[in-house]
């Protein structure tokens with residue numbers, strides 16, 4: 001495989017008028033001695049979908065997981081630099097990570113509903129954070145399932161186990177569970193990679209509708225998916241964000257050779 005320069009980069013500058021939901025500044029992630037992310041500075045515009053693309057091992061998931069401090073759970077991992085969210089550096093030790101994750105939710109690659117009813121999957125976290133009123137919880141279940149485009153299929157039996165749903169429905173349940181906490185930002189790590197094409201299409205439609213209310217950052221290996229649903233794309237190469245631009249530019253006239261080769265299928 002050809003080696004590309006890590007200094008030959010293009011990161012689209014944002015205008016003063018664009019609202020940034022979250023931004024990293026010189027973010028580095030270390031697994032033990034190994035530096036896996038080399039000082040990435042990226043802003044993410046509010047109410048847009050940004051896709052993170054790049055070959056296996058380029059650091060997309062590591063970067064994504066850092067955004068709501070999921071790497072804290074991996075022993076020996078150190079994250080330096082800043083993650084600015086509402087004028088607060090959420091990478092600081094002073095931040096209450098559980099509170100922060102109410103604002104920045106995550107959906108993983110494999111659908112992972114709890115072995116509980118659909119209703120309990122969605123109300124689990126809100127109840128843990130103290131919400132006990134049945135009417136409020138009922139309303140939350142209905143709106144979250146509607147936003148995740150699952151309500152019509154499950155409304156007649158909310159007591160059935162989340163595990164009894166199809167893979168695509170389970171993933172939409174996980175999205176509903178994440179949005180029940182009313183986060184600002186939704187992080188998704190290859191949410192459709194374990195799904196068939198029809199379920200993938202419904203998840204994509206769901207995400208497109210959700211961006212009216214949420215800022216979405218999604219890791220995907222699927223170039224068509226990135227092109228279909230994202231407004232911006234960041235191309236990762238060897239732990240660095242090499243190019244970051246509007247998706248249509250990344251896919252039609254990227255500025256960097258490594259990006260061009262990757263999106264045209266010449267490497268990775």
Ligand SMILES: Nc1ncnc2c1ncn2[C@@H]1O[C@H](COP(=O)(O)OP(=O)(O)OP(=O)(O)O)[C@@H](O)[C@H]1O
Nearest residue numbers: 031036054055056057058059060061062063074236
């Ligand atoms: N828990 C870990 N411990 C040690 N090294 C890790 C760990 N997780 C990831 N890495 C390393 O960090 C680098 C980036 O990995 P990461 O999983 O973020 O890449 P990726 O682009 O998301 O890959 P993929 O597309 O295969 O999921 C790789 O070299 C990987 O081996």
